[in-house]
Amino acid sequence: MNNQKKRVLVIKLGQHRDEKSYQKLEKYLSTLILITVEKGNLKLSAELKENGNKTTGIYDIDALAEFIQKQDLRMEDYDLVLGCIDRPTNAVEDILVEISKEVERNKFYILCTSNILKQLNNGRVSMLNFLLYIIYGTYTRKYLGIDPEYHESPGCLLDYCFLKRDLIAGCIKPVLCNECEENITDVQARKILKKELKKIKIPLYIQLIEYIKQKPMQSIIIAAVASILFGMISSYMVALAIKGPFWISVITTILPLVTLCILIVPFFKKTKEN
Secondary structure (H helix, E strand, O other): OOOOOEEEEEEEEOOOOOHHHHHHHHOOOOOOEEEEEOOOOEOOOHHHEHHHOOOOOOEOHHHHHHHHHOOOOOHHHOOEEEEEEOOOEOOOOOOEEEEOOOOOOOOEEEEEOOOOHHHHHHOOOOHHHHHHHHHHHHHHHHHOOOOOOOOOOOOEOOOOOOOHHHHHHHHHOOEOOHHHHHHOOOHHHHHHHHHHHHOOOOOHHHHHHHHHHHOHHHHHHHHHHHHHHHHHHHHHHHHHHHHOOHHHHHHHHHHHHHHHHHHHHHHHHHHHHO
């Protein structure tokens, strides 16, 4: 395996509705890739719209590609360039558009996030998951030698996702199916890739919310049992506090409160971050 990380440049075109995901993406740590996010958003203008029409809300994909290439971004220094726009475009492809003009083929893409953001929100999937899914998928096709002509395996990193629900499945928990895994000849790279894909998942508090929605009766039973056990433990500790010395009374009084805080604080933290 080549120990040198592949360099990825992510360019934000205009404003995006989910700016936090790009901030998290820049801090993302990987053994395989090094991600750089262009800090200054490239400002969109009417000339970049379809037919240069100021009134339309649709942007021209060729004009966007040319616009990016004219910027002083040293694109030649990167192994993958991803221009991201949160606006509709006139591209035939809904989401990911390969740009091959004047640029090394399979290196420069424009990613239209406006076509998928609603589905991501409905699926409670972060834009960060989606961006990582695209980056790892492109990396695997380009540098690990896997690019099947037709591949349909929902959740697999290399699924062509003809149905958007398959794309959501991949963003929730991307994996390599057995067929793709066997085709990666670089054993070390395959091992690292599988390990890093396991880190991409939806937050725990969202998983709990989804579990409660899908299994309300089981959730009620679990909550009831937990409440009874917690009450029994608290009662036992109070009994010890009454019979024992002062320091035991202090510990048994504070311990349930501390335990409750430990359980609750991570959820407040996750909510604030998202």
